[in-house]
Amino acid sequence: MxxxxxxxxxxxxxxxxxxxxxxxxxxxxxxxxxxxxxxxxxxxxxxxxxxxxxxxxxxxGETVDEAMHCPPDKYRxxxxxxxxxxxxxxxxxxxxxxxxxxxxxxxxxxxxxxxxxxxxxxxxxxxxxxGENDYDGRTAFGANPPEMFKGFKSKRVTTDTLERFSLxxxxxxxxxxxxxxxxxxxxxxxxxxxxxxxxxxxxxxxxxxxxxxxxxxxxxxxxxxxxxxxxxxxxxxxxxxxxxxxxxxxxxxxxxxRYYQCHIAGNVGELKINGPVSDVRHGYELSPEGIYCRRRLALRPEEQRRLKVGNLVARLHFPTIIDPSHHIGVLSGLYMAKFFISYEYSKRLHGGDKPTVGSYLAHARNIVFDSFDTLGFLWHWVRKRTLATRKFPSVILRNKTNRFSLEVHGEQEPNPDSRVTLMDDQLDPFGMPRIRIDWRYTPKDIETVRITLDVIAEELKRTGIGTLTYNPATLEQEVMRYGAYGGHxxxxxxxxxxxxxxxxxxxxxxxxxxxxxxxxxxxxxxxxxxxxxxxxxxxxxxxxxxxxxxxxxxxxxxxxxxxxxxxxxxxxxxxxxxxxxxxxxxxx
CATH class of the missing domain: 3.50.50.60 (FAD/NAD(P)-binding domain)
Structure with a gap:
């Protein structure tokens, strides 16, 4: 009832x-x-x-630093x-x-x-x-499962863990x-x-x-x-x-x-994959029961123990959306439409940037000169996202160059100084104090990202799959560009x-x-x-x-x-x- x-x-x-x-x-x-x-x-x-x-x-409520954490009424x-x-x-x-x-x-x-x-x-x-309780890429797709990188074998890095998607x-x-x-x-x-x-x-x-x-x-x-x-x-x-x-x-x-955690997340580095684009599976696969699934890169547990780092995954991702030099019409279209997209999804489209007239013009040129792919993307989005019951999970673009950034998503070290407290001088209509959020991260969080990227880079180079480069001097800035990740x-x-x-x-x-x-x-x-x-x-x-x-x-x-x-x-x-x-x- x-x-x-x-x-x-x-x-x-x-x-x-x-x-x-x-x-x-x-x-x-x-x-x-x-x-x-x-x-x-x-x-x-x-x-x-x-x-x-x-x-x-x-x-x-309020946050100590809105650059590091969104207002409390967002993502909820x-x-x-x-x-x-x-x-x-x-x-x-x-x-x-x-x-x-x-x-x-x-x-x-x-x-x-x-x-x-x-x-x-x-x-x-x-x-x-x-769908099914199978989060292993080796078994979830039946015989001859698709690989993230054709022929990639590593005792340190796995590409077999899956994320599955609800409707x-x-x-x-x-x-x-x-x-x-x-x-x-x-x-x-x-x-x-x-x-x-x-x-x-x-x-x-x-x-x-x-x-x-x-x-x-x-x-x-x-x-x-x-x-x-x-x-x-x-x-x-x-x-x-x-x-x-x-x-x-x-x-x-x-x-x-206390011990308030979200996730450490951001787009970092440049990944160049050798060989044809057909050797890379960077998007979503369908399981036999019709569920969208996606592989990620991660350190194996024994490697995490050996290197003494936290748990982190990395997904193949498109270039930074705010920079029009990517020349991708779809990304520029999303950037131009950022004010029409909900806060929860638009924040990472424009957070931290200072757009100029020149950058808007450059994005507009991308849309015009890449119109064929842009129209194709829109048609797919309407059919597979807007009108579908089981929705295509996110923006995935045609791989033309075998160049990617990595989208990292890692755990935080529990920190008692990262906390939620009450503001007794700010009450809601029921007389309940509102909250104040003081979210913090630790050096271990950034170290986990750095070491994980280094191992991934070593294994990709060793196997001849490709090269991963990033700037250690700006790594913390890159992963902290948007602060705490979303509603976690x-x-x-x-x-x-x-x-x-x-x-x-x-x-x-x-x-x-x-x-x-x-x-x-x-x-x-x-x-x-x-x-x-x-x-x-x-x-x-x-x-x-x-x-x-x-x-x-x-x-x-x-x-x-x-x-x-x-x-x-x-x-x-x-x-x-x-x-x-x-x-x-x-x-x-």
Missing amino acids: IENANTVAHDSTLKADVCIVGTGAAGVSLALSLLDTGLDVILLEAGGDKEEADTQSLYN QRRFGGSTTIWGGRCIPFDPIDLEARPWIANSGWPVSYEEVAPYFGPATRISEA PTNFGARYRHKLAAAKKLRLFTYANAIGLDLNAEGTKIRAVRVGTLAGKRFTVEATTVVLATGGLETPRLLLASREVHKNGIGNAHDVVG HVGTTRMGDDPRTSVVDRDCQVHGVDGLFIASSSVFPTSSQANPTLMIVAMTLRLADHLKARHGVAGATLAGQPARATAAPVELPVAARGALPGGQGALA
Whole structure:
């Protein structure tokens, strides 16, 4: 059942076994997993079906340096479906090494093993509508899989890891009918969580206080409360709930909001590949079930250990878009249209540049003189992106010269000084303090990029595939050109065994507060090379198994024990027909 919170009686109290706050990837996945358990579930969503300015403005806050981190209301959506409504669809599991305690990565190590999480990647991939749970380029495409570089073999660098792409799936729209039809679930829209109530001793969750912008107030009492509100809103809600614990819930040791990570990302270097363009597969491949997939370059785990670096991947990418000397009409067209593209995607088209009349004229010339490819790209984009259900993931251009830049995407070293705090002098309409973001990176982050590029360059040269060059003196500037990468908000309520250095335990329950759980990338101790959505869903499904056991659901097992994930079955749509078959680009 779906209801508008403004229809709830003022100052009333609703009761449930489980209250879930948030309807993004985590909240919806958890709700789906609990549908047939007999538990009474209340699901709270702060917005409606569409973005609304007054609701979205509740995310407003400030950053210490906007050149390094976008404003807090960007890359997040306060509406049904959460940030999956603007999600690009990239699905990647974390690697086993990501969960290890690595002495060369400060504050690394998860309290759970990779083997405990891995069984949930399959159900998470299905719920995300990214096809089969196969992220290995050697097996995902059947016999004779396409290679990134023909004949490339290396014991140090792999090109076999895959990213798979969702439709992309808006979790709110896709699973709305299941949630609406559920007899034991009530979903309230426009229901803002504005505080958490504990018992007098502060050892047990009692209720969630809810408010609407229209002035309604009510309370949801539940045995179990799960915060699925993302890596920025979750610490805000914990820190702002100070009625019992004066420093906020779970914050006895000043850990809530610390260790804030995103990803280190940027376009660097020049890669020249030898031989014909047909020897390079730089675009998307289709798996047998019709899923767009893409290979990346990465150091093998044993090489990461030997060199003592973090985890990083590199994708073949087109030249820097702001420089018209690339002479590519499509890139110039995207640059000229930057003000008509959403912030989340336009930032990296123009961030940091100072356009001149001359540069605009040069871009215009590119569009005119490269009009044939530009028109071909537009036709492909309309068919395979605009009108398609399973959308072509991103801009891929015909490879004419075998020259690329590398798009790097790497983990950050967890840093306690990188943090989210409250601004008590700036309150939202509910009286909740807004957040202040002080995002920081460490020398290890840049060192990981440098060493990884050096190894890739050595292996490409050794095998005769090509040459990779970059300027070490400007590397930090290049990867920090746009600051923290997008909406990957990680680590602010990290999990661990020690309450002095973590906020939640191995089952994602807040230390010392019975019944209060967190489902979010905020619990990840490290950020991996991977976009977080798939791992968010996998960890949420693991939490779902724990909650079922906690509430005595028949047949349930504790999440820490070996068990097959019990996510609700998901009906996958038929793969889009006629999708681009080749990895040689959108214009092939």
